[in-house]
Amino acid sequence: GRAERYALLSAVRRAGGAVGGYFPADYQACLSNYVTAYLNRKDVQAALHVTRPTVWAECKGEISENYNRTDIQRPMMPTYSWLFANAPAGFNVLVYSGDDDSVCATLGSQQWIWNLSKVVEPWAPWLDAGTQQVAGYTVRFADFRFTTVHGAHGST
Numbered sequence: 001g002r003a004e005r006y007a008l009l010s011a012v013r014r015a016g017g018a019v020g021g022y023f024p025a026d027y028q029a030c031l032s033n034y035v036t037a038y039l040n041r042k043d044v045q046a047a048l049h050v051t052r053p054t055v056w057a058e059c060k061g062e063i064s065e066n067y068n069r070t071d072i073q074r075p076m077m078p079t080y081s082w083l084f085a086n087a088p089a090g091f092n093v094l095v096y097s098g099d100d101d102s103v104c105a106t107l108g109s110q111q112w113i114w115n116l117s118k119v120v121e122p123w124a125p126w127l128d129a130g131t132q133q134v135a136g137y138t139v140r141f142a143d144f145r146f147t148t149v150h151g152a153h154g155s156t
Helices: 002-014 034-039 042-047 061-066 077-086 106-113
Strands: 094-098 119-127 134-141 145-149
Touching (some): 094 106, 106 145
Antiparallel strands (some): 119 134
């Protein structure tokens, strides 16, 4: 995570402290949870096929309090491999990573997913439909898709 944080801060410094129109004027990396606000929008939940009213929250206390601390070092690759082998036909898996995450950084996500499956569509940018700006990058593997989300934090 340090490499991404350093790269982002270096770019901001080179720009004279201004990050341009993409980010809010008072933007600070990893300070606000824009994903929660986004996921709580009714139109986004409809697009995700959420079937019952859902309120998303970042780092809910009961999750942290009940988290099995021995699982922290447990690798997730076997879980994903099992999922790919046992998922019903037509089951789609998206692994995503925000490029503004200093805890679960994009580079770390790539390190564990790259050997899970064969690449069938190479890296390509994906664009915001409204602005046509690059919103991240995506690569399709035989069993899943990995996508980065520009300016976001959080993964998987």
